[in-house]
Amino acid sequence: MLRLDGVSKTYKVGALARKDLHAVRDVSFELRPGEVVSLIGESGSGKSTIGRMILRLTRATSGTITFDGTDIATLRRGSLKEYYRAAQGVFQDPFSTFNPVFKADRVLTMIRQVYFPGTGDVEWRGRVDDALSAVSLNPDQVLDKYPHQLSGGQLQRLLIARALLLDIRLLVADEVISMLDASTRIDVLNLLADLKERGLAVLFITHDLSLGNYLADRTVILRRGSVVECGATSAVFGDPVHPYTRTLLASVPRLGIRWSDEDLDPGPCRYHAVHPGGGPPLAEVGDDHLVACFAGNDERECV
Amino acid sequence: TGADGPNAGSGGDAGGGYPRAETLFTSGTQWGPPSNWNPIMNWTYATGTVGLVYETLFLYDPLTDEYEPWLAESGDWTSDTTYEVTLREGLTWTDGEPITAEDVVFTVELGQIEQVPYHNLWDYLDSAEAVDERTARFTFADPRYQQWANWVYFNPIVPEHLWADKSDEDVTAGANENPVGSGPYLYETHDQDRQVWVRNEDWWAIEALDLDVAPRYVVDLVNTSNEAALGQLLEGNVDLSNNFLPGIASLVDGGYQLHTYFAEPPYMLSANTTWMIPNTTRAPLNDPAFRRALASSVDTATIVNSVYGRIVSAADPTGLLPIWDEYIDRNVVGQHGFSFDTGEAKRLLNQAGYRDTDGDGLVENKDGSPLELTLATPSGWTDWNEAARVIAEGAEAAGINLVSETPADTVVQDMRESGEFDIILDNQRQMDNTPWRYYEYVFGLPVQEQQTTVNYGRYENQRAWDLVNQLDATRIDDLDGMNGIISQLQRIQLTELPIIPLWYNGLWSQANETVWTNWPSAEEGSPGYLPSMWRGYPQRGAIRMLTELRPAEQQ
Amino acid sequence: MSDDPSATKDAFTASGTGREALFFARRNRKLVGGGVVVLVFLLVALTGPWFTTDDPLAYVGPPGAGPSGEFWFGTTTFGQDVLAQFVHGLRATFFVGTVAALIAGVLGMVVGFTAGYRGGLVDEVLTMITNVVLVLPVLAVLMIIAAYLEVRNIEVQALIIGLFSWPWVARAVRAQTLSLRAREFVDLARLSGAPVRRIVFREIAPNMASYLFMVFILLFGGSVLFAATLDFIGLGPTDGVSLGLMLNHAKQWSAMDLGMWWWFVPPGLGITSVVGALYIMNVGLDEVFNPKLRET
Amino acid sequence: MLHVDDLRVHYRTLRGDVRALDGVSFSVADREIMGLVGESGSGKTTLGKSLIRLDGRMRHVGGTVTLDGTELPIGDDGRMNAFRFNDVSIVPQYAMSAMNPTRRIGTMIRELVTSRGIRFDTVRSELDRRLDLVGLDREVLDRYPIELSGGMKQRMVMVISTLLNPKLLVADEVTSALDVSTQRAVALALAGFRDRDLVHAMIVITHDVSLVYQIADTILVMYAGKLAEKAPTDVIVERPLHPYTRALIAALPEVGVQYAGKRLTGIPGGPPSLRPPPPGCRFRDRCPVAFDRCAEQPPFVEVEPGHSVACWRAS
Amino acid sequence: MGRYFGRKLAIYALTFFVAVTINWLIPRFMPGDPVSRMVARAGMQTPEGVAAMREYYSSLFGFDVPVWQQYLNFWGGLLTGDLGVSLWAFPQPVSSIIVAAVPYTLGLLIPAILLSWWAGNKFGAYAARKKVLDNTVLPIWYVLTATPYMWLAILLAWALGKVAGLFPVGRTFSASLRPEWSWVFVTDLVSHWFLPFLSLFLVAFGGWAIGMRNMVIYELESDYAHYLGALGAPGKLVRRYAFRNAMLPQITGLALQLGVIVGGAVVTEIVFDYRGLGYLVLEAIKSSDFFLLQGIFLFIVIGVLVANFIIDVVYVLVDPRTRAGMGGGA
Ligand SMILES: Nc1ncnc2c1ncn2[C@@H]1O[C@H](COP(=O)(O)OP(=O)(O)OP(=O)(O)O)[C@@H](O)[C@H]1O
Ligand SMILES: Nc1ncnc2c1ncn2[C@@H]1O[C@H](COP(=O)(O)OP(=O)(O)OP(=O)(O)O)[C@@H](O)[C@H]1O
Ligand SMILES: [Mg+2]
Numbered sequence A: 001m002l003r004l005d006g007v008s009k010t011y012k013v014g015a016l017a018r019k020d021l022h023a024v025r026d027v028s029f030e031l032r033p034g035e036v037v038s039l040i041g042e043s044g045s046g047k048s049t050i051g052r053m054i055l056r057l058t059r060a061t062s063g064t065i066t067f068d069g070t071d072i073a074t075l076r077r078g079s080l081k082e083y084y085r086a087a088q089g090v091f092q093d094p095f096s097t098f099n100p101v102f103k104a105d106r107v108l109t110m111i112r113q114v115y116f117p118g119t120g121d122v123e124w125r126g127r128v129d130d131a132l133s134a135v136s137l138n139p140d141q142v143l144d145k146y147p148h149q150l151s152g153g154q155l156q157r158l159l160i161a162r163a164l165l166l167d168i169r170l171l172v173a174d175e176v177i178s179m180l181d182a183s184t185r186i187d188v189l190n191l192l193a194d195l196k197e198r199g200l201a202v203l204f205i206t207h208d209l210s211l212g213n214y215l216a217d218r219t220v221i222l223r224r225g226s227v228v229e230c231g232a233t234s235a236v237f238g239d240p241v242h243p244y245t246r247t248l249l250a251s252v253p254r255l256g257i258r259w260s261d262e263d264l265d266p267g268p269c270r271y272h273a274v275h276p277g278g279g280p281p282l283a284e285v286g287d288d289h290l291v292a293c294f295a296g297n298d299e300r301e302c303v
Numbered sequence B: 001t002g003a004d005g006p007n008a009g010s011g012g013d014a015g016g017g018y019p020r021a022e023t024l025f026t027s028g029t030q031w032g033p034p035s036n037w038n039p040i041m042n043w044t045y046a047t048g049t050v051g052l053v054y055e056t057l058f059l060y061d062p063l064t065d066e067y068e069p070w071l072a073e074s075g076d077w078t079s080d081t082t083y084e085v086t087l088r089e090g091l092t093w094t095d096g097e098p099i100t101a102e103d104v105v106f107t108v109e110l111g112q113i114e115q116v117p118y119h120n121l122w123d124y125l126d127s128a129e130a131v132d133e134r135t136a137r138f139t140f141a142d143p144r145y146q147q148w149a150n151w152v153y154f155n156p157i158v159p160e161h162l163w164a165d166k167s168d169e170d171v172t173a174g175a176n177e178n179p180v181g182s183g184p185y186l187y188e189t190h191d192q193d194r195q196v197w198v199r200n201e202d203w204w205a206i207e208a209l210d211l212d213v214a215p216r217y218v219v220d221l222v223n224t225s226n227e228a229a230l231g232q233l234l235e236g237n238v239d240l241s242n243n244f245l246p247g248i249a250s251l252v253d254g255g256y257q258l259h260t261y262f263a264e265p266p267y268m269l270s271a272n273t274t275w276m277i278p279n280t281t282r283a284p285l286n287d288p289a290f291r292r293a294l295a296s297s298v299d300t301a302t303i304v305n306s307v308y309g310r311i312v313s314a315a316d317p318t319g320l321l322p323i324w325d326e327y328i329d330r331n332v333v334g335q336h337g338f339s340f341d342t343g344e345a346k347r348l349l350n351q352a353g354y355r356d357t358d359g360d361g362l363v364e365n366k367d368g369s370p371l372e373l374t375l376a377t378p379s380g381w382t383d384w385n386e387a388a389r390v391i392a393e394g395a396e397a398a399g400i401n402l403v404s405e406t407p408a409d410t411v412v413q414d415m416r417e418s419g420e421f422d423i424i425l426d427n428q429r430q431m432d433n434t435p436w437r438y439y440e441y442v443f444g445l446p447v448q449e450q451q452t453t454v455n456y457g458r459y460e461n462q463r464a465w466d467l468v469n470q471l472d473a474t475r476i477d478d479l480d481g482m483n484g485i486i487s488q489l490q491r492i493q494l495t496e497l498p499i500i501p502l503w504y505n506g507l508w509s510q511a512n513e514t515v516w517t518n519w520p521s522a523e524e525g526s527p528g529y530l531p532s533m534w535r536g537y538p539q540r541g542a543i544r545m546l547t548e549l550r551p552a553e554q555q
Numbered sequence C: 001m002s003d004d005p006s007a008t009k010d011a012f013t014a015s016g017t018g019r020e021a022l023f024f025a026r027r028n029r030k031l032v033g034g035g036v037v038v039l040v041f042l043l044v045a046l047t048g049p050w051f052t053t054d055d056p057l058a059y060v061g062p063p064g065a066g067p068s069g070e071f072w073f074g075t076t077t078f079g080q081d082v083l084a085q086f087v088h089g090l091r092a093t094f095f096v097g098t099v100a101a102l103i104a105g106v107l108g109m110v111v112g113f114t115a116g117y118r119g120g121l122v123d124e125v126l127t128m129i130t131n132v133v134l135v136l137p138v139l140a141v142l143m144i145i146a147a148y149l150e151v152r153n154i155e156v157q158a159l160i161i162g163l164f165s166w167p168w169v170a171r172a173v174r175a176q177t178l179s180l181r182a183r184e185f186v187d188l189a190r191l192s193g194a195p196v197r198r199i200v201f202r203e204i205a206p207n208m209a210s211y212l213f214m215v216f217i218l219l220f221g222g223s224v225l226f227a228a229t230l231d232f233i234g235l236g237p238t239d240g241v242s243l244g245l246m247l248n249h250a251k252q253w254s255a256m257d258l259g260m261w262w263w264f265v266p267p268g269l270g271i272t273s274v275v276g277a278l279y280i281m282n283v284g285l286d287e288v289f290n291p292k293l294r295e296t
Numbered sequence D: 001m002l003h004v005d006d007l008r009v010h011y012r013t014l015r016g017d018v019r020a021l022d023g024v025s026f027s028v029a030d031r032e033i034m035g036l037v038g039e040s041g042s043g044k045t046t047l048g049k050s051l052i053r054l055d056g057r058m059r060h061v062g063g064t065v066t067l068d069g070t071e072l073p074i075g076d077d078g079r080m081n082a083f084r085f086n087d088v089s090i091v092p093q094y095a096m097s098a099m100n101p102t103r104r105i106g107t108m109i110r111e112l113v114t115s116r117g118i119r120f121d122t123v124r125s126e127l128d129r130r131l132d133l134v135g136l137d138r139e140v141l142d143r144y145p146i147e148l149s150g151g152m153k154q155r156m157v158m159v160i161s162t163l164l165n166p167k168l169l170v171a172d173e174v175t176s177a178l179d180v181s182t183q184r185a186v187a188l189a190l191a192g193f194r195d196r197d198l199v200h201a202m203i204v205i206t207h208d209v210s211l212v213y214q215i216a217d218t219i220l221v222m223y224a225g226k227l228a229e230k231a232p233t234d235v236i237v238e239r240p241l242h243p244y245t246r247a248l249i250a251a252l253p254e255v256g257v258q259y260a261g262k263r264l265t266g267i268p269g270g271p272p273s274l275r276p277p278p279p280g281c282r283f284r285d286r287c288p289v290a291f292d293r294c295a296e297q298p299p300f301v302e303v304e305p306g307h308s309v310a311c312w313r314a315s
Numbered sequence E: 001m002g003r004y005f006g007r008k009l010a011i012y013a014l015t016f017f018v019a020v021t022i023n024w025l026i027p028r029f030m031p032g033d034p035v036s037r038m039v040a041r042a043g044m045q046t047p048e049g050v051a052a053m054r055e056y057y058s059s060l061f062g063f064d065v066p067v068w069q070q071y072l073n074f075w076g077g078l079l080t081g082d083l084g085v086s087l088w089a090f091p092q093p094v095s096s097i098i099v100a101a102v103p104y105t106l107g108l109l110i111p112a113i114l115l116s117w118w119a120g121n122k123f124g125a126y127a128a129r130k131k132v133l134d135n136t137v138l139p140i141w142y143v144l145t146a147t148p149y150m151w152l153a154i155l156l157a158w159a160l161g162k163v164a165g166l167f168p169v170g171r172t173f174s175a176s177l178r179p180e181w182s183w184v185f186v187t188d189l190v191s192h193w194f195l196p197f198l199s200l201f202l203v204a205f206g207g208w209a210i211g212m213r214n215m216v217i218y219e220l221e222s223d224y225a226h227y228l229g230a231l232g233a234p235g236k237l238v239r240r241y242a243f244r245n246a247m248l249p250q251i252t253g254l255a256l257q258l259g260v261i262v263g264g265a266v267v268t269e270i271v272f273d274y275r276g277l278g279y280l281v282l283e284a285i286k287s288s289d290f291f292l293l294q295g296i297f298l299f300i301v302i303g304v305l306v307a308n309f310i311i312d313v314v315y316v317l318v319d320p321r322t323r324a325g326m327g328g329g330a
């Protein structure tokens, strides 16, 4: 359904935009209906940039992103609107996703103005109630309130409800839970899981490995804009190959297991084992399990 | 008042200043830094260049109507077409060279350069020659006695030995630093804000006329504004202010030791006439009847009393200055003169066919089209701006839609020269040796595309112009002859009203008596000279003011 | 002071808490006091001309008379009523301040929003222009322009002042827009298919409302002072009255040397009071909108 | 040895006082790292700040804090100054911006130390040692804060705060803004300070239970301005008694756990308002096991050695 | 860092170019032709005289070549310091008139700008920490900034000069003195300088004090100040840091205010009849001396640009954040 092909993003930074910052380099992956893909990486690795490119909030510098076979870069006004009917996003900070000047339910009204101008009040109210109950929100508690009167979890769910008002098939969830309390967070995660059951594809962006693992069918590990490892979640988490992935996993604080220095040794470069003389960016090391060369992106030689 | 008081720097040269008791501080003439000392550039040279340094053949005193031989010992018409001038004996330039008839001839011949202001001298002058060391003879093709009399007192003689090598540009636009003349003062120094002259101890008049100038230094201060000058005058930092100082009337009796020519209104001598100049090429201003109605609508008394606080006086209908009183034909004025009378103005309008057809209280043109006139005065000329408001109000009261506008003065100047105006104010004729200069201004022909000096209203009356030329060719001592012509001119002027005289501007002059006394005054026993340092006034006798000044008694 | 980054820092916190702001507004002595002064002067400016003569330039009294029962503020050298000139002049002051502030505010906002929201080359160019106008010595430019304008009335004056006062507004608005643009509700609006104009005016601008209001006050004050300066040096309107022109006239007719203090004290006091009260109101507003500055 | 006894700290606001700390009593032993966890708004930061410096709106309403037998004058800003840095110190939540941006770090430290009446030379060598300890180059002292990465700044602040070997160190959310690998380094550095006995006792505030589990000896759980439970780390994780603690632990996903396999559940509802808080047990409304008695505030009592809890069901 | 300055320089160069071009356009687009003006002033009576003079002045002012060449000549003259001839003080070169006036203006402006900035900052920082003081002086400062320059100047001149007679009003030094390095003269110069200086100082002072006060309040609320407080650093150190950091925006503020302050000097010089550039501007305007006006405008523009650049450099030197930001690294 959604396909990224060699997508790169270069930001021009510095005085007179003379410096290039390669935020995303040559990233490719695919998202199928009803599938959750989690995109994991440390801060600044380009996760949000990928999400924004998919939502066409930012344009890719090179590569193509296709949705149902259409290159989204070609979308114009009307067709873009249709694209947004099917693909929506929810962001990290629920408080900044709401315009603090206005009531929270304005995000719903905006959808009505653009997508359902002809809908009657009663019918609309019905839709809103449906969407809210899908995210287990009580309409009386959230409608007609200012954002600061609602909790982060409520706001985040309201945003998902907003997406549900449309017939979305793809949801980009960019760190939707990192600002939430441990207890609230799980509710939102469970909600996403339910949506997946309803056939929704979710791109789940996070830096928290345990959360990425909880939900995802497939996992993509990003480092400095490049994919270092990807594949089925069970494969990536069960048999992390790339040293970076291993470091990440070893650093995750887990209840019941204290940090130790084991598991950090990745052994010889598995990419080179497959492609000794170099080859595609990712090498297949198992069933639905790809990995990049162990060397960083900057070094040419793998030692 | 601290270091700034009149006695500051009284330690003499050693103290770094000009000894106060020996220095005369003047202001009111110089409106930009002293920038040239070229007597030919008679509109811009540093104050004192002519008079204190360069001198003229004669002085002319308008108050007594007398010519006083100055560099010249005498000057006479030896025939109808020849004039001979004899210089005093033993005159020298301040560099020691003798002043000779050749210098006089040279100066006159400079007029052949087109850019020299008196170039038109050669329209009627045939030749000039030095007869001997001291005598110069001028032969005229078409003698213009009045103009020539004007020339001999107004234009200074320059030294040939220093000027002969100058290029035409240098003569007409050069700065002439280090001026060498013959007068009572020498160039001392100048600065952005002042011109300083120091006494010439070898001045010829000390011996020849037993005259000497009292102040050792004359410091002429550059003006920034009139109000600043007032402050300086009140503090005694300026001895003579030739600035327009509104409100001075209320200060004369205020214990500031202020002195004016008259002790009561108008305090000042009248120096020139302010006219309202209608553009006679435009309807309805081309209609003498309308101009007359307009003239009657002006409340001159309010201008004199309120705008000027009575330091000016209302003008005679002819506009001739008080010094020219003898030339005014009272009969003509009695018959054709005008005065402020709103009712009369309305009557005249009605009679001439200007009626209020749309009932707004303002008359329309004869053809019924709306009539709207503007009176332009340069912005920042506050007294004129105020006066223009009063004029506009008076006109409105009479039913004339007259609006006062204040464009930048360059704009007004352009309007004036190109004739792109309805009505303006002007006052470009000073008191002078002959009313011919006045009538030349009023009737000057031919009208050119750009009118740069005369007849801005573009009034065309060949007969009047012929009379003016006839007047010019009349001898200056032929009073009856002059009056005969002038009377005819006045009849034309008052029936046609090409200009509308309103008030006499003063010869602005206020002195502080703290340091110097014996200022010119109308009082019995005081010197009656013109109290002004304005350009052109030293030769009108004002230089004699300096010879009459006395240091104040020191306490 | 006008470009004070501190003023922008917490502008966001202003929003959404309208009732709280109102609560603080009413309690804030600076805001209330300043507001009262401004309102009183506004009232005088609006109604005053009915109580004084129609023509403030008419010669209605004795020349140069001090304040008296008949002429509260005395008369000018010509016998014009200073009070009448004052109330008419106040009108001009409010007019110039408002119009110039509106022009500069709108220009600054348009440039600032465009530069901040569009970014890229548009931003570069606009920022460049802004900086160029910003470093021009504005008063010198205004003087030159004013000196050569043939028609000079209050409207023109307000216009040219407005045309040169916008750059710092543009800079501030751009900076705020940049930071607001990065906020996620803007992305959300884009995801909702809202057009650019709507995003700028319905999403970004309301968040800066309190800031823009304060900017307007500063612009108003600045314009009034600018206008007074121009008037004073004789480059003001060529007709009509204004407080600056009164000062100009008082100076030109030597009110100081003639001891006519009543001629030059009221106009200056009027300007200072109005602008000062507005500035103090601004501090009050800042305190209202910005919790950090509130007195505890 | 830190004793906190019935500490009450309120925030003054227009609409009445917020009772952010409503009677908390606990102690921290020497060489103990105590993790302080709880939901957002439960009063963790308030507690940390109370031990160091009350800000303008905070009011010390009651209770005492005793450190090694000396009572801290926490309500008196002036007298408290003598204890700060020397005896009690903090690594603040905002470590990213805690250093003066326009001063070289070394200069700032020198000025800070000097201002406390200590000659810089005397701590200079110690400073270098500490930098080595947390893995920072000594040359960072010549740099400006902006030239350091987040993790470096965090560690730098730790070094500064502990420079005078305080008896008590409060570390507030020191790792929240960092990514996992840096988080680990910083947390371990923190534990290192205790291990080398540079700090006697430490309170580590976080909302991440799994993180404190890695380094803390005991964990104190707060809920809505009150203490819920305190116990040694393993006890809290394995045998929590308070229903809130249990729910909190249960809501933590772990690597390897998938929703399909083990669906975690959150805690329904939200914490009560603290302005003023409702009577009785504050967790009552969200508690699956609440009963009548909960209308009364349960005391915070020790149910076994080192394990205290505030719940009627538990005691 | 080089790139940062490159960019700044580009802006300044562009500003300069724009300003010069505007400047060049002035006499060519505005009403009133300088040539006619000179001719008219001379009162030429004969048509030949008028024609000859026109020709002379046209070539003197360089109006006798095609427009593009006039523009190039203008730049050429500019770069060689030839700003043409003044009409107001004909035939003095504009440059020498400006050179004579500049010391007075700078003597007035530089102390007024720097002292008001320094004192305003000191005082503002001081007031920020004392609630009572703050509440009393803040309104005064606001009133000061709200005061029209000229009114304050008039009041000072009237009260201290005319009524109290403490200081002379008008002129740069007494007319009775010769400019020289003597005690009498210098005292006189200073006593004339004082009131204009004071008026400029006062009006600017309020603005700086307010700015500083606000900045310090924010700085005292910032994280590093809280951290220092938590470590028991004495208030003195915290305030010193707050002051230093608050100073940085004030430096930028100084650059921005320069243009405005130049304007203030114009007015002050008018009120006090002080012969600096401001007085020249007005004279040039009054007498439509385009060339002088062009020259002064250029001078002011260059002055403001140079001052801005210096301030930029200073700013970079004192604020590590800009340096780090500029490097592009960090
Ligand atoms: N608009 C932009 N202009 C310039 N650089 C940008 C822009 N947006 C992001 N970047 C840079 O691109 C890189 C990737 O940013 P991105 O936000 O995608 O990272 P991320 O993985 O989402 O990080 P985080 O976990 O902090 O959200 C970063 O170095 C960031 O600084
Ligand atoms: N300045 C303040 N004014 C009023 N109330 C405050 C203030 N600061 C905090 N509070 C309130 O005090 C309570 C405790 O806040 P505190 O910051 O201690 O929580 P926390 O546990 O640290 O939360 P977080 O995990 O979000 O940091 C909260 O209800 C909060 O709303
Ligand atoms: Mg991100």
Ligand SMILES: [Mg+2]
Pocket: D044, D045, D046, D093
């Ligand atoms: Mg906290």
